[in-house]
Amino acid sequence: MIVLAGTVPYKTGLYIGPADVQGHVLNVGGISVPVERGTAAMAAACGQACRYYGLEMPLCLLAGDVGDSRGTDLMFEELNSRLDAYDPDVVALHYMFPKLSHGGPFIEKITSLKKKPVLIADAGGMYLMKTISAAPLCDVFTPDKGELYFLSDEFAPHPLYVRSELLGEDIPLESLAAAAYKNKNTARTTLIKGAVDTIYTDGVKVNELSQPQIPAMEAIGGTGDTITGLVAALRSRRDPEADYKSLAVNRLIGEAIVCTPATQIAAFIDAIPRVLERYEKKTR
Amino acid sequence: MKNTLSKIFGARYKKPKGILLYGSVQEVIQTHKMLEDRGFQVRLVAPPPEVRVGCDLAVEFDFIEQEAIETILASEAYAPYKIVSTKEMLPNVLKKSLIVEMDGYLMCKAGNMKITIDKKEHRIVNISGGGCPDIPYVAEELYGKRIEEARDPIEIGSSLCAYMLQISFAALKKEVMGP
Numbered sequence: 119m120i121v122l123a124g125t126v127p128y129k130t131g132l133y134i135g136p137a138d139v140q141g142h143v144l145n146v147g148g149i150s151v152p153v154e155r156g157t158a159a160m161a162a163a164c165g166q167a168c169r170y171y172g173l174e175m176p177l178c179l180l181a182g183d184v185g186d187s188r189g190t191d192l193m194f195e196e197l198n199s200r201l202d203a204y205d206p207d208v209v210a211l212h213y214m215f216p217k218l219s220h221g222g223p224f225i226e227k228i229t230s231l232k233k234k235p236v237l238i239a240d241a242g243g244m245y246l247m248k249t250i251s252a253a254p255l256c257d258v259f260t261p262d263k264g265e266l267y268f269l270s271d272e273f274a275p276h277p278l279y280v281r282s283e284l285l286g287e288d289i290p291l292e293s294l295a296a297a298a299y300k301n302k303n304t305a306r307t308t309l310i311k312g313a314v315d316t317i318y319t320d321g322v323k324v325n326e327l328s329q330p331q332i333p334a335m336e337a338i339g340g341t342g343d344t345i346t347g348l349v350a351a352l353r354s355r356r357d358p359e360a361d362y363k364s365l366a367v368n369r370l371i372g373e374a375i376v377c378t379p380a381t382q383i384a385a386f387i388d389a390i391p392r393v394l395e396r397y398e399k400k401t402r
Numbered sequence: 403m404k405n406t407l408s409k410i411f412g413a414r415y416k417k418p419k420g421i422l423l424y425g426s427v428q429e430v431i432q433t434h435k436m437l438e439d440r441g442f443q444v445r446l447v448a449p450p451p452e453v454r455v456g457c458d459l460a461v462e463f464d465f466i467e468q469e470a471i472e473t474i475l476a477s478e479a480y481a482p483y484k485i486v487s488t489k490e491m492l493p494n495v496l497k498k499s500l501i502v503e504m505d506g507y508l509m510c511k512a513g514n515m516k517i518t519i520d521k522k523e524h525r526i527v528n529i530s531g532g533g534c535p536d537i538p539y540v541a542e543e544l545y546g547k548r549i550e551e552a553r554d555p556i557e558i559g560s561s562l563c564a565y566m567l568q569i570s571f572a573a574l575k576k577e578v579m580g581p
Contacts, residue, residue, distance in 0.1 A: 127539035154545075155529075156538035185536025185560045215535050215561070217455060241533030262531065264514035277513045278459075278562040279448045337509045337518040339530040339541060379507040379518045380527035 120176035120354045121204050121235075122164060122347075123197055124157030124212030124243070125189050128182035132192040136175040137165035142384040146178045152384075157212045159340035159383045160240070163347030164210075166390040171355055177204060187215035190242075194220040198227050206235040208354045210346060211243025216276070221250035229255065236353045239305065240346040248303050249275050256305035258353070258361070260346050263291060263312050269304045270297035291316060292323070307361060309349065311342050315365040327365050332372035340383025344368055344390075367397055418489045420468055422461040422475075422482040423449060427560050430459040433480045440474065442467055450488045459562060499573040508577065512570040515563060517544075524548045524578050534561030549575050 122137070133147030139162045143150050146161070153162040157180060164176045179196055183189025193214065201209070209228065228237060238258040239247045247256050248269055261269055267289075268277040291310065298304040299321035310316040313333065317325040335341045345364050352360035371389045374396075375381065424430045430446070437444045442463060449460040463471055465487070475481050499512040507527065509518040514531040525548055529541035536559035543558050549571070556568040 125535035127542060155541055183535040184539045190535060213533055213535055245533050262514060275448055275454060276562045278566050333504055337516060337528050337530060339528050379504055
């Protein structure tokens with residue numbers, strides 16, 4: 119089972135249930151949240167891919183949290199005490215308040231499972247895993263270049279603290295990735311999103327994609343979240359091309375819907391089944 | 403890269419500096435602005451690791467000014483919950499932003515936070531990036547509003563990502579409205 123954990127802008131609470139994507143709304147555990155960005159976009163993308171491939175729908179642990187961390191606290195109470203009950207094969211951590219005190223018990227829990235699930239971390243989940251030095255225990259991180267600066271900077275506890283001096287240097291992506299791996303501050307696989315998407319595994323560049331070129335995607339909130347949702351579904355399916363396919367399909371969606379900087383992420387999520395269908399047919 | 407990092411990190415002050423700690427990012431930003439406006443040599447920094455919660459900000463000051471700062475903070479009801487000292491040269495915060503023009507839109511990015519407006523009406527059409535829980539909420543509040551009329555992101559959110567969004571928001575607003 120895929121377990122997706124993250125916060126949504128909703129009243130404090132923990133809402134648990136399978137992802138039910140209906141149009142531009144995600145229904146989970148009795149609440150309905152618009153698929154606009156963040157965890158909802160990630161879960162909806164994962165749900166769409168699971169539905170397409172006939173996989174069990176992902177189980178979502180959605181924490182209602184608008185920034186005071188109370189929802190995040192509830193989410194980690196559940197993860198750190200009951201994760202084993204869900205028997206996950208993939209766990210994805212997403213938007214959250216990256217509270218250091220949650221990280222240690224979470225790692226303890228996940229490493230105590232009989233079968234360690236694939237651990238994917240993006241957004242606040244990635245910030246937390248890096249800051250508690252647990253990045254090497256993660257299987258996938260999905261940073262953009264701004265976040266790669268953060269991963270490469272061994273002292274920064276948050277992207278805000280990446281030194282302006284460092285940013286001013288415009289360091290090549292290869293050097294940043296090398297520093298992130300050398301300092302054990304990134305996951306085994308790092309999917310770096312950008313004008314050129316780059317895949318690193320164990321410190322080695324294994325692939326990159328630059329086509330189709332869709333510059334508008336950088337402006338659209340949620341285009342990274344859809345990659346995280348897609349890779350969770352594809353890794354659960356043990357697709358050997360999971361990482362590459364997630365990035366490629368995301369770009370192809372941008373092309374298929376002729377996106378502009380004003381396009382909303384819901385349009386991407388709508389298009390996932392038909393673009394996956396086209397991709398699978400073409401590469402079969 | 404290694405040389406750059408070693409130049410920037412690991413440095414320590416000869417004399418300790420004072421650190422003002424608050425319960426929220428918003429309080430830190432207000433205090434920093436108030437003290438800076440009054441001419442104190444203060445910096446926004448990451449709190450020292452031993453008192454760090456995970457998504458926080460602090461104000462660094464020179465101990466020589468402690469008494470004056472404490473008096474002002476008490477009189478203005480800005481008292482911190484704790485003052486600590488450190489010799490560690492704490493990270494400065496990111497201030498750099500970059501504006502990119504594309505197909506009738508302007509996008510501004512600061513670190514991992516991006517905000518985009520249409521050039522004609524200056525309406526906020528997208529907010530991208532971030533990982534803190536208030537960002538989807540802040541984005542929902544700002545979407546569709548003209549940047550000249552929209553509330554500051556840091557008034558709506560309270561995380562470090564909201565503060566980074568504030569940096570890109572302010573730069574873009576300045577670009578369309580002038581200094």
